[in-house]
Amino acid sequence: MSQLWDFSGGIHPPENKIQSTRRPIRTARIPERLIIPLQQHIGVQAEAIVHVGDRVLKGQKIADVTAGMGVPVHAPTSGTIQAIELQPVPHPSGMSDLCVILQPDGKEEWVELHPVENYQKHDREEVLQLIRDAGISGMGGAGFPTTIKLRPPRDRKVETLILNGAECEPYITADDMTMREHAAEVVSGMQVMAWILRPSRCVIGIEDNKPEAIAALREAIQGTQIEVTVVPTKYPSGGEKQLVHILTGLEVPSGGIPADIGVMCQNVGTAVAVSRAIHEGKPLISRIVTITGDAVQEAGNFEAMLGTPVSALLSEAGLQPNRLNRLVQGGPMMGYTLSTDAVPIVKTSNCVIAATAQELQTPPPEQPCIRCGQCAEVCPMELLPQQLFWYAKAEEFEKAEHLNLFDCIECGACSYVCPSSIPLVQYYRFAKGEIRTQREEQLKSDRARERFEARQARLEREQQEKEQRRKERAKAAAEAQTKKKAEAERAAAEGEAVDDRAAKAALVQQALERKKAKTAQTKAEAPAAQKKPDIEALEKQVTQAEAKLNTMQGMLDEAKAQQADNVEKLERAVAKNHDRVKRAKDALAEARKQIPAEPETPSSE
Amino acid sequence: MALIQQSSPHAHKARPTSRVMLWVILAALPGLLAQTLFFGWGNLINVIWCVALAMTTEAAILKLRDKPIGFFLRDNTAAVTGLLLGLSLPQLAPWWVSGIAVITAIVVAKQLYGGLGSNPFNPAMVGYALVLVSFPVAMTTNWAEPATLWAGAPGLRDTLSTIFSASQTAIDGWTMATPLDEYKHKIATHTAAEVLQHPTFGDQVARGWEWVNLAFLLGGLVLIGLKIITWHIPVAFLAGIGVMSLAFGSNADQYAPLQLHLLAGGTMLGAFFIATDPVSAATSHQGKLIYGASIGILIYLIRTWGNYPDAVAFSVLLMNFAVPFIDHYTPPRTYGHHKARRGLPSKNGAKS
Numbered sequence: 035m036s037q038l039w040d041f042s043g044g045i046h047p048p049e050n051k052i053q054s055t056r057r058p059i060r061t062a063r064i065p066e067r068l069i070i071p072l073q074q075h076i077g078v079q080a081e082a083i084v085h086v087g088d089r090v091l092k093g094q095k096i097a098d099v100t101a102g103m104g105v106p107v108h109a110p111t112s113g114t115i116q117a118i119e120l121q122p123v124p125h126p127s128g129m130s131d132l133c134v135i136l137q138p139d140g141k142e143e144w145v146e147l148h149p150v151e152n153y154q155k156h157d158r159e160e161v162l163q164l165i166r167d168a169g170i171s172g173m174g175g176a177g178f179p180t181t182i183k184l185r186p187p188r189d190r191k192v193e194t195l196i197l198n199g200a201e202c203e204p205y206i207t208a209d210d211m212t213m214r215e216h217a218a219e220v221v222s223g224m225q226v227m228a229w230i231l232r233p234s235r236c237v238i239g240i241e242d243n244k245p246e247a248i249a250a251l252r253e254a255i256q257g258t259q260i261e262v263t264v265v266p267t268k269y270p271s272g273g274e275k276q277l278v279h280i281l282t283g284l285e286v287p288s289g290g291i292p293a294d295i296g297v298m299c300q301n302v303g304t305a306v307a308v309s310r311a312i313h314e315g316k317p318l319i320s321r322i323v324t325i326t327g328d329a330v331q332e333a334g335n336f337e338a339m340l341g342t343p344v345s346a347l348l349s350e351a352g353l354q355p356n357r358l359n360r361l362v363q364g365g366p367m368m369g370y371t372l373s374t375d376a377v378p379i380v381k382t383s384n385c386v387i388a389a390t391a392q393e394l395q396t397p398p399p400e401q402p403c404i405r406c407g408q409c410a411e412v413c414p415m416e417l418l419p420q421q422l423f424w425y426a427k428a429e430e431f432e433k434a435e436h437l438n439l440f441d442c443i444e445c446g447a448c449s450y451v452c453p454s455s456i457p458l459v460q461y462y463r464f465a466k467g468e469i470r471t472q473r474e475e476q477l478k479s480d481r482a483r484e485r486f487e488a489r490q491a492r493l494e495r496e497q498q499e500k501e502q503r504r505k506e507r508a509k510a511a512a513e514a515q516t517k518k519k520a521e522a523e524r525a526a527a528e529g530e531a532v533d534d535r536a537a538k539a540a541l542v543q544q545a546l547e548r549k550k551a552k553t554a555q556t557k558a559e560a561p562a563a564q565k566k567p568d569i570e571a572l573e574k575q576v577t578q579a580e581a582k583l584n585t586m587q588g589m590l591d592e593a594k595a596q597q598a599d600n601v602e603k604l605e606r607a608v609a610k611n612h613d614r615v616k617r618a619k620d621a622l623a624e625a626r627k628q629i630p631a632e633p634e635t636p637s638s639e
Numbered sequence: 640m641a642l643i644q645q646s647s648p649h650a651h652k653a654r655p656t657s658r659v660m661l662w663v664i665l666a667a668l669p670g671l672l673a674q675t676l677f678f679g680w681g682n683l684i685n686v687i688w689c690v691a692l693a694m695t696t697e698a699a700i701l702k703l704r705d706k707p708i709g710f711f712l713r714d715n716t717a718a719v720t721g722l723l724l725g726l727s728l729p730q731l732a733p734w735w736v737s738g739i740a741v742i743t744a745i746v747v748a749k750q751l752y753g754g755l756g757s758n759p760f761n762p763a764m765v766g767y768a769l770v771l772v773s774f775p776v777a778m779t780t781n782w783a784e785p786a787t788l789w790a791g792a793p794g795l796r797d798t799l800s801t802i803f804s805a806s807q808t809a810i811d812g813w814t815m816a817t818p819l820d821e822y823k824h825k826i827a828t829h830t831a832a833e834v835l836q837h838p839t840f841g842d843q844v845a846r847g848w849e850w851v852n853l854a855f856l857l858g859g860l861v862l863i864g865l866k867i868i869t870w871h872i873p874v875a876f877l878a879g880i881g882v883m884s885l886a887f888g889s890n891a892d893q894y895a896p897l898q899l900h901l902l903a904g905g906t907m908l909g910a911f912f913i914a915t916d917p918v919s920a921a922t923s924h925q926g927k928l929i930y931g932a933s934i935g936i937l938i939y940l941i942r943t944w945g946n947y948p949d950a951v952a953f954s955v956l957l958m959n960f961a962v963p964f965i966d967h968y969t970p971p972r973t974y975g976h977h978k979a980r981r982g983l984p985s986k987n988g989a990k991s
Contacts, residue, residue: 128644275974285975288974372642373644387649395651407922410922415974436983441973446648449651450652454653457646459648
């Protein structure tokens with residue numbers, strides 16, 4: 035018996051596992067239509083590679099990820115593609131997502147399968163590719179692509195491979211029943227993973243409330259290097275970080291992954307899927323799911339095709355619709371409520387609880403926190419939930435972060451024991467969401483500022499270049515002028531000698547003309563004097579208005595670039611300034627029209 | 640089919656605040672019983688009067704604040720505040736002294752700060768400290784003479800008329816200085832043996848008081864057993880007094896001996912029922928140890944070198960001031976971190 039470590043905190047909620055372990059795993063009927071979401075894993079959504087009307091075979095790939103992280107999706111049975119459309123999917127938000135709708139033909143015709151006879155003879159990379167092509171992602175809940183997980187960073191050697199069979203959440207028995215009935219596949223799947231990773235220790239961790247599963251696995255590990263370790267039942271011992279600590283005494287560093295300390299956790303269901311992918315060549319097209327709760331008469335586990343609507347499984351388990359009050363996907367501690375039973379079973383669905391109103395009661399109204407500290411006593415991460423709550427409520431996010439808000443695993447133990455019935459986890463989710471949004475906004479505004487500064491720099495550069503060009507032009511012009519002048523002087527000097535008289539006559543003529551012009555100007559100046567400053571003022575007005583308009587336009591551009599909320603206001607201001615400039619220009623044009631007419635009046639008198 | 644939409648967790652097994660407070664009340668009953676048996680009806684009358692007034696005051700303030708009265712009254716916290724005052728005030732304190740203490744506790748110390756959960760100071764101790772500094776005579780001359788209910792203690796009717804009489808006519812024959820008071824003031828001029836001749840000390844440690852303290856200790860252990868309080872504050876509290884007493888007060892001819900510190904006065908009531916008020920106490924285990932020990936040390940300092948024979952109220956209030964500071968420097972080490980993050984977040988936003 036290997037040494038065990040205890041983790042701090044934890045709770046012992048009623049297990050409620052008996053209901054769903056009385057019957058063996060049943061194979062669910064093929065439903066009328068399968069709703070197969072294209073995104074059942076963490077990463078990039080798979081793209082459908084089939085078309086509406088296509089006939090597909092069981093196990094045929096119907097969608098794949100070509101770029102980025104992700105795994106393909108396969109047809110769970112043979113049939114016809116009816117549609118590729120948005121359908122409600124299991125998600126806390128109740129959102130819809132792109133799904134392939136498959137109408138089964140009931141023939142269960144398989145594609146050609148390619149089992150691997152002796153995987154040890156193959157290249158590891160090849161085996162990893164097979165696991166990816168089988169569409170396997172973590173089946174414990176998160177849905178992280180298994181191949182990527184099995185390929186830890188090069189500098190991280192996995193010394194301990196852990197198969198997580200703790201299943202600490204109440205109600206859920208999918209892993210328990212899998213271990214009881216498919217122990218051999220669990221072990222062979224783990225062996226494939228161990229062959230890939232070459233760890234020095236392989237351990238299956240199971241809570242002591244599953245004696246049948248423990249016995250079955252002990253039987254199955256005969257002759258292997260794998261050990262089965264029984265851990266005390268305490269929620270959340272099945273949390274990855276907690277199980278790692280229980281079995282190794284090590285702690286996953288904050289913000290890190292178990293591979294950082296040479297540990298990797300895999301789910302028992304994932305191990306079965308890996309075994310089937312390698313030894314039978316079958317992709318992941320079904321999973322074992324617990325259907326339980328007081329609103330069903332025959333609770334139990336079903337091997338259901340991915341895409342089977344929850345409603346079909348509920349009716350197969352004998353749902354009493356009038357008793358159903360709450361539909362929970364997952365366990366009562368960390369699961370989320372479904373808004374409809376039309377959602378399908380996906381790769382990560384381990385349990386559906388059809389609860390009655392008495393079973394999962396609506397908590398009483400929230401009372402003030404009295405800092406009793408029960409939450410801190412049960413927190414498995416050794417946080418101060420009461421302080422985090424205080425800071426989350428006061429929106430003092432910086433302080434909440436300082437108290438390691440992001441280390442919270444949202445296990446719900448604090449809310450479970452809170453005497454004031456405070457939905458603590460909800461406050462933490464809110465705070466985390468707010469902090470993430472703030473960070474994104476900060477990033478966005480940083481980028482906008484960078485863009486703005488770059489633009490300013492560019493404008494300045496352009497201005498300088500313009501100035502430079504203007505100076506050069508001026509210089510060139512000045513040179514040309516000097517040249518011209520010099521030429522004219524030369525010409526004049528040449529001509530003087532030729533016609534002195536004519537030049538004198540011209541000079542006299544010029545003087546006369548000047549005199550005449552001056553008289554005319556003096557006459558005209560008197561009435562024009564009143565009008566002239568008006569034009570100047572109007573011109574000034576136009577320039578000012580234009581300058582203001584430019585400023586406004588600049589501010590608007592900037593605001594648009596930063597997506598500030600005063601864009602609308604600025605737009606209005608710009609429009610107003612446009613009008614102002616127009617009016618000023620009109621007034622100026624009007625004034626100019628009058629001026630040339632008026633000076634003539636006195637001269638014509 | 641209208642399905643309930645709710646955020647996880649969906650299961651709850653809370654012991655509601657009202658039941659927590661009810662357990663506090665029940666755990667204090669052995670102490671109250673001992674007080675009644677060894678000092679007469681005074682404490683019982685005080686408790687009933689203080690609880691009734693506390694609940695009435697709370698209801699009135701809730702109405703003024705436009706808060707749901709029934710919802711908050713049912714949490715039993717006002718009753719606990721009244722109970723603690725009733726248990727700690729002098730047995731024969733006139734009704735208006737206890738009344739002022741209760742009203743101050745509920746109105747000023749609790750509701751003006753925002754009600755349950757928002758008060759930085761222990762409400763009962765704010766009320767107690769106020770009447771202690773305001774009415775020193777009433778608060779020192781009304782301690783009942785230790786006399787068992789079955790032999791010597793004044794009857795229910797007499798006690799009632801003493802407490803509720805318009806003029807303060809405390810009957811000299813019924814009152815007596817508390818053991819801590821007696822020791823503190825006599826030891827300067829007498830030897831320990833002479834001081835202990837006084838009837839207030841009785842045959843063991845302190846007549847009556849020793850049983851009252853043991854009864855509160857018993858109730859406190861029940862609270863720890865029920866996981867309503869943790870052991871940290873009471874143990875540190877008593878250890879603080881113990882260490883100080885062993886370090887400075889080993890000479891009984893100069894200072895009160897350890898057993899008197901522990902079993903006379905409000906020590907056990909303070910350690911298990913008053914200092915453990917979660918709202919105004921420190922949060923983390925380490926913080927609780929510092930908080931409890933500091934109260935114990937302060938109690939010893941004030942009792943020994945200060946002006947007051949007992950000092951639970953002042954010590955608790957002084958440490959209430961320090962709670963935010965203690966909390967900032969005593970967070971637990973979170974899983975996956977090398978060490979705890981002490982202090983406040985740095986201003987420049989540098990994060991690890």
